[in-house]
Amino acid sequence: MTPLVGYLLLSAMLFAIGLAGALMRRNAIIVLIGIELMLNAANLNFIAFWRFSEHPETLTGIMFVIFSIGVAAAEAAVGLALIIAIYRHYKTSNVDEMNSLKG
Amino acid sequence: MTIPFIIIAALTIAASAAAMTLRNLVHCSLALVVAFVGLAAVYLQLDAQFVGFAQVLVYVGAVAILIVFAVLLTRGGETPEKSVFSASWIWGALVAALVFGTLAWTIKNSFASQREPAEKVEATVKQIGDALMTKFVLPLEVIGLLLTAALIGAVIIAMRDKSPKAKMEDGGLKMDKPSAPSSILHPPSSTGGHQ
Numbered sequence: 001m002t003p004l005v006g007y008l009l010l011s012a013m014l015f016a017i018g019l020a021g022a023l024m025r026r027n028a029i030i031v032l033i034g035i036e037l038m039l040n041a042a043n044l045n046f047i048a049f050w051r052f053s054e055h056p057e058t059l060t061g062i063m064f065v066i067f068s069i070g071v072a073a074a075e076a077a078v079g080l081a082l083i084i085a086i087y088r089h090y091k092t093s094n095v096d097e098m099n100s101l102k103g
Numbered sequence: 104m105t106i107p108f109i110i111i112a113a114l115t116i117a118a119s120a121a122a123m124t125l126r127n128l129v130h131c132s133l134a135l136v137v138a139f140v141g142l143a144a145v146y147l148q149l150d151a152q153f154v155g156f157a158q159v160l161v162y163v164g165a166v167a168i169l170i171v172f173a174v175l176l177t178r179g180g181e182t183p184e185k186s187v188f189s190a191s192w193i194w195g196a197l198v199a200a201l202v203f204g205t206l207a208w209t210i211k212n213s214f215a216s217q218r219e220p221a222e223k224v225e226a227t228v229k230q231i232g233d234a235l236m237t238k239f240v241l242p243l244e245v246i247g248l249l250l251t252a253a254l255i256g257a258v259i260i261a262m263r264d265k266s267p268k269a270k271m272e273d274g275g276l277k278m279d280k281p282s283a284p285s286s287i288l289h290p291p292s293s294t295g296g297h298q
Contacts, residue, residue, distance in 0.1 A: 002108040002148075003215075006104045007145070007149070008215055009210060010115065010116070014115065016202055017120055017123055019195075019198065019199045021122070021123030023196075024188050025123065026186075026187055026188065026189045030123065030131060033170060037123075037135075037138065043158075044146075047149050047154060051224060053221065054221070056221045056226070057225070059226060062231060063235070066157060070246045070250060071249065072161075073166060073250070074250055074252075077169065078253050078260065080169055080170065080257075080261075083177065084173060085260050085261055087177040096189050
């Protein structure tokens with residue numbers, strides 16, 4: 001079986017890619033996708049630590065990931081609704097151009 | 104490391120990198136689907152079948168479709184002419200590289216390299232359901248409440264403000280009467296009146 005380090009490195013790589021996307025891209029939707037990728041990297045860590053823990057029968061890691069997926073789904077729904085509302089107001093989804101609080 | 108893990112990890116990383124770098128937003132969201140499926144495969148490899156299928160249902164089935172809808176509603180499907188990266192992208196890349204370096208260095212030096220996996224792991228749907236209904240019943244209720252609130256909130260945020268077109272027609276009708284200019288009866292609202 002793959003050692004724990006492999007999964008942790010995969011998760012760190014995914015987190016870094018998501019962070020780079022969230023920080024570098026202009027489009028708000030891609031920023032949200034980057035945040036989703038970072039959440040998924042955290043979920044992968046939970047599952048990997050659960051599989052390599054001493055008491056996997058308590059199911060703690062699995063439960064944490066199930067609730068985390070639920071929260072991420074709520075976050076995606078509200079985030080995309082915000083992006084659509086902002087697009088309707090500014091006529092753009094470019095985060096560089098959204099620079100006034102009351103516009 | 105086993106061959107299947109290397110294949111799945113390479114696919115996931117390549118797909119997520121594509122999702123972050125491609126110019127066309129529709130291509131980005133499709134690459135994101137591949138990354139989510141790869142992650143679900145990793146979960147299956149880690150004996151977490153339920154989470155793997157929940158990942159496919161929630162992320163591939165719902166979140167990715169939601170993102171495609173948002174892309175099409177904001178006319179993001181058109182490829183932009185100018186650069187897709189923001190003006191200060193070099194700092195973002197630097198921060199991301201630093202974060203990955205720190206994480207990788209920490210993982211390399213941590214206790215994780217000596218961990219052995221548990222012999223036989225059983226996480227059947229029955230066990231998960233039992234745990235959800237006994238030990239984790241309060242978090243389950245809370246997440247139900249959160250999802251309901253998020254659903255209502257998303258609908259309210261994305262709902263069009265009370266149709267500006269109707270407002271304009273209202274003003275147009277009033278304008279026919281010379282004695283009552285529409286600007287007095289209907290002061291221009293500051294919130295999204297120019298829809």
